[in-house]
Amino acid sequence: MLNRQTIENPVEVEGIALHSGGRVRLRLVPAGPGTGVVFVRTDRGDAEIPAKLEFQAPSFYSTVLRNGEESVGTVEHLMAAVSALLVDDLRIELDGPEVPILDGSARPFVELIRSAGFREHAATRDYLTLTRPIVLHEEEKRIAAYPGREFRVTYAIDFDHPLLGHQELSVSLWDTHAFAEKLAPARTFTFERDVEALRGRGLALGGSLDNAIVLGEDGILNEQELRYPDEFVRHKILDLTGDLSLVGRAVRAHVVAYRAGHDLHLRLARAILQARDSWYLAPWSEEAPRRGATAQA
Ligand SMILES: [Zn+2]
Known part of the structure; x- marks a missing residue:
């Protein structure tokens, strides 16, 4: 568990693209130590797009990566699973x-x-260990990362809707089973009133009650x-887990978010990477984060 991992065997699945509406084949392929997570557009001459923050492109409603002319959208749910299951090195092939x-x-x-199964590499995994808090806000929205022994997320949402209202939860993602059992099955959600607006912008063309919870005035439209x-x-x-994975490292920190979204998640990821005096890279240890430890590349 403390060494870098890839998957044992290639695996694939096919499905609908949420925004463009087309069918896409996704194939996960083992990768060598140090590769990181790399998307590969097999329909575009095997163009490679690393799953890193420097390749993140502005977008509405989902997280998009771009490398030159080539891009890949709606990466956050897959990236959440890849990072939470501690798969460090992986090739993700897509034909759309x-x-x-x-x-x-x-x-x-x-x-x-x-x-696919897991395969451990000989190389150890370096964790990005936060030593000082990083706090961001935008109007009433808040997000912060605090030094912590493990990766934990505390999140609160507050919507003016009878089904949503105020919900809050704190989960340690240190245990890969916690992600699989408590978070992975949770579906994306949208408001009925927003669906037409999204479609008007050419988005959510593949969206349906099979792949999203749709909220009407006082309940959900799904059966x-x-x-x-x-x-x-x-x-x-x-979503936060997937967005934060673009840091490109397993993170030891307690992230606290209030009414945040992709934009603020990604701003936090960027702020962490830029605050070079606020973290260090080291293999896992039981020790609490040490202030004053030097940051490495
Ligand atoms: Zn989502």
């Missing part, structure tokens, strides 16, 4: 512009990765029940 949305959660990705009473805040933690 987006990761398939599948059921709108990360559960199918967890199942896919587990079905299935919620997977958890607080499925919404669980999905927000899932």
